[in-house]
Amino acid sequence: MTSGLRAAIDFLLHDWLQVEALCARPRYAEHARDTFDAVLDTCERLARDKFAPHNRTVDVQEPRMEDGRVVLPACTHEAWRAYAESGMLAAAQDAGLGGMQLPYVVEAAGNAFFAAASVSISAAMLTVGNANLLLAHGTPAQRRAFALPQLAGRFAGTMCLSEPQAGSSLSDITTRAEPDGPDFEVETLGPRYRLRGAKMWISAGEHELTDNIVHLVLAKIPGPDGRLVPGVKGISLFIVPKWLVTPDGQRTERRNDVALAGLNHKCGWRGTPNTLLNFGEGRHPVTGPGVGPGLDGQGAGAVAYRVGAVGDGLRCMFHMMNEARIGVGMAATMLGMAGYLASLEYARTRLQGRPVGPAGKDPAQPPVRIIEHADVRRMLLAQKAYCEGALALELYCARLVDEQRTGEAAAAEEARLLLELLTPIAKSWPSEWCLEANSLAIQVHGGYGYTRDFPVEQYWRDNRLNMIHEGTHGIQALDLLGRKVLLEQGRALALLGRRVEATAARADAVPALAGHAAALRQAWQALLAATHAAWEGGDPVAALANAVPYLQAFGHTVIAWLWLDVALVAAGRPDAASLGRVQACRYFFHYELPRTGPWLQVVRTRDLTCATMPEEAF
Amino acid sequence: MTSGLRAAIDFLLHDWLQVEALCARPRYAEHARDTFDAVLDTCERLARDKFAPHNRTVDVQEPRMEDGRVVLPACTHEAWRAYAESGMLAAAQDAGLGGMQLPYVVEAAGNAFFAAASVSISAAMLTVGNANLLLAHGTPAQRRAFALPQLAGRFAGTMCLSEPQAGSSLSDITTRAEPDGPDFEVETLGPRYRLRGAKMWISAGEHELTDNIVHLVLAKIPGPDGRLVPGVKGISLFIVPKWLVTPDGQRTERRNDVALAGLNHKCGWRGTPNTLLNFGEGRHPVTGPGVGPGLDGQGAGAVAYRVGAVGDGLRCMFHMMNEARIGVGMAATMLGMAGYLASLEYARTRLQGRPVGPAGKDPAQPPVRIIEHADVRRMLLAQKAYCEGALALELYCARLVDEQRTGEAAAAEEARLLLELLTPIAKSWPSEWCLEANSLAIQVHGGYGYTRDFPVEQYWRDNRLNMIHEGTHGIQALDLLGRKVLLEQGRALALLGRRVEATAARADAVPALAGHAAALRQAWQALLAATHAAWEGGDPVAALANAVPYLQAFGHTVIAWLWLDVALVAAGRPDAASLGRVQACRYFFHYELPRTGPWLQVVRTRDLTCATMPEEAF
Incomplete structure (x- = not known):
């Protein structure tokens, strides 16, 4: 399973984000593509050996309470030990603190393998976040007594x-x-x-x-x-x-x-x-x-x-928030990817039914593999477009974290602003659409997917948490439309708009993508118009009544932009994987981006149908 | 919980479908509103006393195998006994067979209470369907030996x-x-x-x-x-x-x-x-x-x-299909309703947060009940629109079954045709959108909804089956676009079009609904255009490549039509429930019907993005 995941990650990190270029910066000077690869190799191997085999075990052997203690299965202890010994708890920390001093984007990519293998077996994300907060806001004594032991896994x-x-x-x-x-x-x-x-x-x-x-x-x-x-x-x-x-x-x-x-x-x-x-x-x-x-x-x-x-507690706590929200988004994405790859494998081997049309009329012909049915391909391509699109978003945001930390002043400032704006999307979008991907993975499996003999029903159940924890969809939506798009007189929104336009402009020159560029510009303009219309009059009650549909439209527009940006790298390359990326981009533009129209319509008209529903009329 | 459900059912049966008028027909001459009410009272009571309290039990105490036998919890035995003794297994059967000779629509309404209380505790639907098949296709000896003992619950x-x-x-x-x-x-x-x-x-x-x-x-x-x-x-x-x-x-x-x-x-x-x-x-x-x-x-x-x-086996078996598919649709609908009513109750009592805008700025003010938040109202109204819309559809189809059985020849023939066309919708639409309603019910509960201390996560898990059994979404979609809309030169589609237009024409005269009438006509025309465009050229591969988006668009259009028809009864009535129905209709037209645009676009253009995705490019 992970080989498909590894290919997707490698492509995005290197062909698209060109993370090796970070090694030119002093902080990452000791690194190169091969050290990044070695980290990913280790993560992939540990995830495969110590996490994936136990994903069902931890579902079935739920934590239980005994005399005020929590009893966990042995495999969880082994998985924690393996993870702690890998050094990943301190992957992005200074070498002086015992860390690997890796870019955050590489750390995030490495952790993705564990989330895909067994999202709930390890709560390492919280430990790292906790230590990071103390490193940022604690006294030297607090760091020594509480942060360093966490980075060491003790x-x-x-x-x-x-x-x-x-x-x-x-x-x-x-x-x-x-x-x-x-x-x-x-x-x-x-x-x-x-x-x-x-x-x-x-x-x-x-x-x-x-x-x-x-x-x-x-x-x-x-x-x-x-x-x-x-x-x-x-x-x-x-x-x-x-x-x-x-x-x-x-x-x-x-x-x-x-x-x-x-x-x-x-x-x-x-x-x-x-x-x-x-x-x-x-x-x-x-x-x-x-x-x-x-x-x-x-x-x-x-x-x-x-x-x-x-x-000052909340300000300190929010230090953990951006990374935690990217972490949740990545977890949702990896559950989606795990389901996608499982259902792809199933569709490639399961024999059932015959093609539509004359070719399928002869019952004496043997049944075909279900990947040959158009609707199964639709369900697979939708999953690919959701999950690889979400992965692009999470890695893009992780790369912004690195830019904020190590970029030149102007670039770091841009990265900060973009992260503010994109964090609610990085948290919410995968939690909604990679959950939908998991539902499609069940559907590809038919009745088998609904049984616990196959992994996909668990992915779907696990993923349902992600729209809730670390701030619900509703809270992310209020953050986006109520705060982030207004931030510094709309500077973040304008900045994102320039990046969207830069991608569209490059795509204009590629015949296969020029149509998408036009659709992206149109969607972006519609989003801006809805943003302004929502706040016209300045009444937050009316502006925010449809914050969630706004969040959904914003997220779909961002993913369309990223898919187009990814397709710019893939377009014209002759290999099957590149063709698949261009096709997934096309799927997103044809099947998904048009959904933003109905979502924005209620925002633009400040529709109060829901807000004014009298309680007794429910 | 059931009182909200009872109110919805009573309104649809009597104010909307006017089922009491069936009592003018010889078959139902012994019945009247009060006998119908008595049946629903019994069902409501038994569902509350014998089914609902055990819904979590049957989830936790899964059936297990012992020496080739299946062991079920005692509550399941009691529930079966209570149901069999109620006579509901023979509710619609001839009095001569020991039945109550009720209209099928009343039987379906009565069974709805059991599905809402505990959908999986009883498999009575299959028993009734089995007996019905034997009554239709079996010999007198087969009926006596196998059908009658099923109707008696033995x-x-x-x-x-x-x-x-x-x-x-x-x-x-x-x-x-x-x-x-x-x-x-x-x-x-x-x-x-x-x-x-x-x-x-x-x-x-x-x-x-x-x-x-x-x-x-x-x-x-x-x-x-x-x-x-x-x-x-x-x-x-x-x-x-x-x-x-x-x-x-x-x-x-x-x-x-x-x-x-x-x-x-x-x-x-x-x-x-x-x-x-x-x-x-x-x-x-x-x-x-x-x-x-x-x-x-x-x-x-x-x-x-x-x-x-x-x-001739498949033809005989399909005799059970229409009712079985309405049964699945009703089960999905009732899971949705159960979640809606549970989350409504929670939202009315749970205190958390403060209003958006100046009113919420003072933290010294106590928190409000979450139903006061606009996004919670949106999630509740969406659930109401999905679930009561689905209920209208199921009862409408059940009423068509009665028309087919007891109507005048022309009306019976119309009912048969409409049922052919609507059955894939009755099966698929609630299984998709009442599942979405269950997800919203979890979201309203926040973290609590994700725990097994509240019922909503189980409704969501239970409901995921409905898109799979009795023919998957993909199969319903092929049935609809590949067979049903083409049936008898499109006669069924034209017939439905006339009913849609009749509703729109009546709504033209009601100021609050005239805008919806225009939107409905437009959606219907777009659906027809997409139907024709799909089959232009006559290539089933191209026509059916997007059968599922077509099914989704068809379903949303049908539900919009039914909501408008329901709103025609409610409009102008001063009570809160009627106001709520008009508002749910408006929600459906503003937030949901516009989604048909993107779905139909890929049908109309015969988009082959998914169908032509090379297998190795996934």
Whole structure:
């Protein structure tokens, strides 16, 4: 299976994005195409050997709770160990921190193999994100004690944002953090607090894959009146380790007051335990040296170290967001690719039925392979167009991350702006359309695809999570139309428009693609017109009433642009894979891009049919 | 939950379809609105008490095999008993056969409550279909021995078409039936054969809910050369009882040679065991009185009684098809409705977030119920439009079945033609769009919807089957564009066109609906134009290359028409429910009908992008 995936990745990284050119930059000077290849080889091999064979196991042997512990199958432990030993947790880190100092785009491509093999077996993404946040916002002591052990695979990390009563609405969180004694600021690991509250939907919130777990927790510090500040401005960020640590990042035997309150039983993505955690509920009071008196003088409250300034928690947390959202988009994409490649293999071997038309009239002729049926080809080509288009988007965004980090000032600034605009698409588009791809993969298999003897039903179940976590579709849509397209007087949108036009202009010169160039320009103009029409009058209620159809149209337009850009590289090359890319581009322009018309129509007219539906009329 | 469903059904049955008018016909003369209501009351109550509470149980306690038997949870036995005792198995049958002699549309409406409560707990649909087929094509002795016990709930029925090597491709079946001895035609229960072969995907193929199981099996009778005739013309139909029966329909203690070879483990719809059956593999040789020598003189082969003429099997089997396909469409619709009503309830009570715009800026204000967010309303209104639109379609088709049975000759003939045309839509449209509704129901719930603590993820999994069984989307599409629209020189299409125009003409006179009437006419013309363009040149390969997009466009146009027809009844009424129907109609015209443009474009241009994709280019 991975050979098809590897070919797609290699083409996009090298023929399209030309990532080897990054090696001319000082940060990547030690690298070359062969070191990139070696990393991908390793990832492909580990994914094939340690992840793929266990994907069904982790679906069937769901995490279970025993005496407050989480029990995971042995294969998950082995997969984590193999991943940690590969060095991928520190793939993009400085060599001085023990990292490989790889471009992020290569790290993302390497991780893609693991997501395709078994998306839920590893929660490495959160660990890397957690460490990255601490490297950016933590003190040197915090980095040493909490970030480096994560990069080495000894500790794992979580993000604790949501609470049972406040899913996506962070301004309503009620987890409290109070200074731990009068000397709370005299603490090597950062100002010391005691924290109390419940956090919901915490992925990998409890397990025994690592020595320790580093929770990054959003909480509010009460004001002088003892009350929490309403809104997001009152939120600060805290490190809450499962076990207390020494300053050099060794786990001690002193348990912190973080307790597993429950496991969520999910429709898919079952390899990763998803938890409800109680902080400071009193199961493990912490007293003695190195901590303060606790909230009651007897060690009450989970010991927590503040990261960054008071009230600055959300800004710090958002540091993880762009990469996390690209990570979700990539996971969705890889589930799509896995289903595409599985259904392609099935269609190439399964015999059934006869061709349409005179050729198929003779029942004495043997049945054909189902890939010979036009509708099966349609379902395969749609999957290819969705999944390889999504892969192009994710790698493009990952390449922008590198540009932002290592490009010249102007290019870095452009990359930052484009990333702001494209992140909601990178998160949402694959989560919707690669899920659709998974449904088509089931359909290609017929009844067999609906059984657990084939992998595609699990891909489909796993993928359904991606429209929900890390910000739902609705939230991405509000971010895009309510914030990102307006950003800096529309500068990001204008910038993207110039890139779209540059691609179209190049395509004008290629006869096979010139028609697509015209269609792309038209779609872009329609998108701009709808954007302006939505905000005409300046009423956010009317402007945002159809934010999701806008998000869908924006995403389809972006993918059409990227497909055209990819086809520019493939066009004229004689090999079958290049022909396939040009054909997938054509599929996207003929079958998919026209869908933007109906989506934009309701945006442009500020249609209030849904918004004004009276509640009692449902 | 059911009260919302009941209201929707009552409105469509009475205010829209005016089914009480059927009571003027002799067949239904004993009925009136109150007897119809009593039936629905019973169904609603039994579904609530005996089905709904166990929907999760049958998902978790999947059927399992023990010593060749299928073990089902106790609740499934109780549900079956309650259903059988209600008389619903014979709801539409003649009073003389112990039936209630209800219109089929009322039977279908009553069964809808069970599907909404737990779609997979009961396989009653197959039993009724099996009995109906025997009543139509069986001899009096076959009816007495096999049909009547099914109507009484003592026996259950199956349909055995597919084989492992030939899913939808019936011409390739290899199950053989050979005369059982020289006197095989001298048999009370019909010409006696011995049958050998394997049948795949057999729902309720083995269980102990009933005394006996009546399998209706497609098989081929070898020619004089001992070979099977290729193609569908060689197929005959057979009754194969699990236990041999007496002529008066009592089960004997003599087991027939039908063996459970395996259970399929499905993504959803787990309450119904889905089986692989081996016929005549030798586990239970049948010898002695009442049977012939068997294939080897020692009772080899499953004892089978032919129904209808040799080679006429598929025609007989298709007798079950229209109702079975309406049944699948109704099941898909009810899964959609169940998810819609569950997410509506959740949205009305779950507090989270604040309104868009200035009203939501103050974090000190309490959060609002999520139904107040525009995008949640969009997701609810989309579900309502999909599911109540689908319900209108299914009930309209069910009403056509009644017209075909009891209408005046011309009206009955029209009903037959319309049913031919609409059946692929009735099967496919809800299976696609009520599945989409289930995905939206998950999305409304956010992370909770992805857990098994809420019912919506199961509805979504259950519903994914409906695009596959009883003919996939691809098969329905070929049936529609390859056969049904061409039927009798396009007479069915023209007839539907007249009904569409009649609705549009009435809507012209209603200011709130006149715009929709214009849009409907335009969509219908575009559909006709695409139909003609597809077949221009007469090449089925080009015409049918985009049969599925055509099916989708046809379905959306039909639902738009029905919504407008429904809105004509609701418009101007002052109650909230009527307002909601007009608004759902408007949603459908503004957000959904425009999607037909892109679908029809590839049909009209006979786009061969998919069909010509070279296999090696994937």
